[in-house]
Amino acid sequence: MNASSTRTRRTAVRLVVGIATLAVLTGPAASLATAGDRPAPAPGGAAATAAQPAAADWPTLKAGSKGAGVTALQHLLTFRGQAVAADGGFGPATTAKVKAFQKAQRLTADGVVGPATWTRLVTTLRGGAKGAAVKAAQTLLKARGQAVAVDGTFSATTTAKVKAFQKAAGLTADGVVGPRTWASLLNGGAPAGDRAGLAKQILAQKQITLATVHPGGRHAGSTARQNIVDTADGKGALTSPWGDKPNRRVALDPRMLGGLLKLRTQYGYRLSVSEIVGGDHSGNSRHYAGIAFDITHINGRHVGSGAPHKQFMATCRKLGAQEVLGPGDPGHGRHVHCAWSRQGALRK
Ligand SMILES: [Zn+2]
Incomplete structure (x- = not known):
């Protein structure tokens, strides 16, 4: 029971080449794709984990919030056509952009980013994707200890880091950033x-x-x-x-x-x-x-x-x-x- 020695974790990462080559980056008008973000298979036929994260799994960000989650939010706002500086501080400019986005999405325009707003901000990302949404994912990966350049290109390195994060968080390690992986990245771990x-x-x-x-x-x-x-x-x-x-x-x-x-x-x-x-x-x-x-x-x-x-x-x-x-x-x-x-x- 008093375990002190540590064995090196087996690091055999399966490289599924075929799946990582297709770039799928949905635009602002596209509906949310969920196919790539399967939860870990539920054994025994039990629906242990739904494809969509629960409302409680998304963090709430609002005026005054700070950090990587805010930076990611700002990149996602830019991706959705509400360009704002990605400085990690939730100030008046960010509040205004959030409200504009919420209004366009027919959500309550209160400037507070909760589950409904996150669900519409995020998009499913995989190898080959480019742009501000990729920067958002890379910002969060970096904040969760998966060192990756925030360059807006979903490279093979980004895929490997996503897989490592998913494995650590108990998600299916497929290298695709879908709603559950987004929620988990934003929360700093697996959905509660x-x-x-x-x-x-x-x-x-x-x-x-x-x-x-x-x-x-x-x-x-x-x-x-x-x-x-x-x-x-x-x-x-x-x-x-x-x-x-x-x-x-x-x-x-x-x-x-x-x-x-x-x-x-x-x-x-x-x-x-x-x-x-x-x-x-x-x-x-x-x-x-x-x-x-x-x-x-x-x-x-x-x-x-x-x-x-x-x-x-x-x-x-x-x-x-x-x-x-x-x-x-x-x-x-x-x-x-x-x-x-x-x-x-x-x-x-
Ligand atoms: Zn023990």
Whole structure:
């Protein structure tokens, strides 16, 4: 559980050449294309994530707002024919342009940029696209740690950075910037709505067993099962009172939740989760950051007693886990630990 070593993440990026060659940049009058922005496939037929982001997934920007989101907004206004300087400050000029755009779109012209306005401002972008909308996407990629030049050209590098961002955010890594990727870029991470939906899908999986007790103490509120139940209810997952970070509510990371779910739905493992944010871990453990889980049983066998842990650990890495530990690693003779990177963790 006290995971300190870090394995290099497998960085094999599939290059789908054919899909990236066609430039599709819709103009102001074009309707919003959504085809390129599929959410991660919902296993078991459940509609986990709609193609369109939820209203709550878009940030609200208004007079006085500052930063990369405002710069992106200004580029998008320019793209939509309301040219304004991209200086990152939401001043009177930006308010006037937002109102003009809203009026043209028959929205309430209040100068406040919320879900309805964002939905009409963004456009689906992919390899080959050019212009101010591309600058908006590049500005946000850069702000989210995906270093890319803000040059208005959707190059192969831009595609690679979009894919890296999508992977980190738990979206389908197709390199296409559609509504869900825009919302996620603007929010600094995966849409918050994904968490509860993923948790509900996990609860629906009878072959994912979530512990209702801890190996090291008693606290019903912080068991693996309760962590997922709370997340499904839109709450943070609770840490145990005896750990290094006692009694805290932690937002579980959609990448970790998605990885756990796919181990079952995509790879067919039957598995038992012993701890998520509860239990006792080292002070800086990824468990307390909501990006790790521990597995004690795989396909009915205990880890360390015949469970196929090597294959399972490789699958965790394939699903984006960066820190994967198990038998052979100190302290992990009887469980497998899969943890995602802190870098891609949610900032909200
Ligand atoms: Zn662990």
